[in-house]
Amino acid sequence: MNRIRRISTELMTTYKGKFDTDFAHNKKVLNEIAVVRSKGLKNEIAGYISSYLRRELEEQEEKESVSAQSESVDETEEIEEQILN
Numbered sequence: 001m002n003r004i005r006r007i008s009t010e011l012m013t014t015y016k017g018k019f020d021t022d023f024a025h026n027k028k029v030l031n032e033i034a035v036v037r038s039k040g041l042k043n044e045i046a047g048y049i050s051s052y053l054r055r056e057l058e059e060q061e062e063k064e065s066v067s068a069q070s071e072s073v074d075e076t077e078e079i080e081e082q083i084l085n
Contacts, residue, residue, distance in 0.1 A: 004041075008048045021054045023047060 011034065012019060018029045026046035036042040 004044050004048050008045050008052065011045070012049060012052070019049050019053060021050055021057060023050045026050050 011030075015029070015033055018033070019026050023046055026049050027042060030036060030042055030046055036045065
């Protein structure tokens with residue numbers, strides 16, 4: 001697993017915009033940019049990249065929703081204060 005993680009991270013930093021959350025797309029990109037002779041290794045790398053990017057996207061959306069919720073709570077508190085005063 002460390003080898004797959006290392007190779008995937010190296011590829012993602014070198015070719016940032018080429019990879020996506022789609023597994024099939026990542027396999028095609030791997031065929032274009034690298035020579036991976038083992039089908040299993042190629043699938044594992046493409047799968048790791050897909051899951052990594054998907055996880056990153058979910059975390060980013062979660063952070064955005066938490067910040068949006070905190071902003072709405074702040075606005076609600078301000079409105080309640082104005083009503084009470």
